[in-house]
Amino acid sequence: MSKLKTLKDCLIEELKDLYSAEKQLVKALPKMEKKASNENLKKAFKMHLEETKKQVDRLDEISSILEKKLTGKTCKAMKGLVEEASEILEEESENEALIDIQLVGAAQRVEHYEISAYGTTIALAEELEMKKIVKLLTQTLKEEGNADEKLTSLTQKELFKEAKMNEESDEEADEPRRKSKGRDAVHAALVGAMVFAGSTLSNYGEVKAEHTPEHAKARSSMKAETDNTAVNKIDRMNNGITAEDQNNDSGNIQVLANIRKAITEDDSLSVNAHNVKVIVDNGKVYLKGPVDSRAEKDAIRSIANSQAPNFEVFDSITVEK
Ligand code: FE
Ligand code: FE
Ligand code: FE
Ligand code: ZN
Secondary structure: OOOOOOHHHHHHHHHHHHHHHHHHHHHHHHHHHHHOOOHHHHHHHHHHHHHHHHHHHHHHHHHHHHOOOOOOOOOHHHHHHHHHHHHHHHOOOOOHHHHHHHHHHHHHHHHHHHHHHHHHHHHHHHHOOOHHHHHHHHHHHHHHHHHHHHHHHHHHHHHHHHHHHHHHHHHHHHOHHHHHHHHHHHHHHHHHHHHHHHHHOOHHHHOOOOOOHHHHHHHHHHHHHHHOOHHHHHHHHHHHHHHHHHOOOHHHHHHHHHHHHHHHHOOOOOHHHHOOEEEEEOOEEEEEEEEOOHHHHHHHHHHHHHHOOOOEEEEEEEEOO
8 A cells, every 4th residue: 555645745755855865965975075185176065065964954844844754765866876976985096186077076966866856845845835845945955056056167167177287297297299289189188078067067957847936046047057168168268278379478487486486485395395386377377296284285375376466376286194
């Protein structure tokens, strides 16, 4: 005999599934945070962990409104998504941004699953005119959408660039004469990555069902993100690379010399820190290599910021120890 008889039973089943999903994430997110290298990605995971705990609290509140327990069910889909994410936790790469990009991929799969599950659940609660519950669930849905968007922009603003920078400096180290050829390959790979990003990082915009007005609103704000993804960003990157190839002027060299000098003259820094790799290119400063502590990483970044105030600084320095 099925225990499902009413729409309300259906709502409770959805809520139980979400409860299990959120609980699993409270356990998984700290591991993803720990694995991430990019500081802003770490922060994003940490912030979403705090949000996720609040989302569990909201479900507890809903549980008491309905006087129904939400425990005892396992969301198998989330279990699978968390399993996939844990494969990335095992992976290693010298180009850490590549791991970060995969972590984002795993996290966005999770967010998209949650977005769809909350959409369905909100639609049920609306149909049942459970206003308070709709309100609580909608708050969560917004957080999921924001988390997803934030990951998209972080990937496009930082992770792809870090990944590319690390590829380039490996090329230089291995075979300096092939640099320009290597760059073409990187360029092609990058364009491929961007197209990939356009389809996965924003496919939330393509979701068909509109469960609630809020859901629709969240969608249209993400639609805007969709519209300026792949193509525009590829153009921007292409321009960047073209300009970069022409740009080898003394300004860059001077800025590089200033940063190097300030790092070398700082006696509080370790040998590792003194040897950090600095690349200045087309308005951007890239920092790379191992240092001994968090404090050194911060110190070098702030040297770069103060020596090159008008440059964008990309810090992929790693802390070894
Ligand atoms: Fe959540
Ligand atoms: Fe589920
Ligand atoms: Fe899969
Ligand atoms: Zn989430």
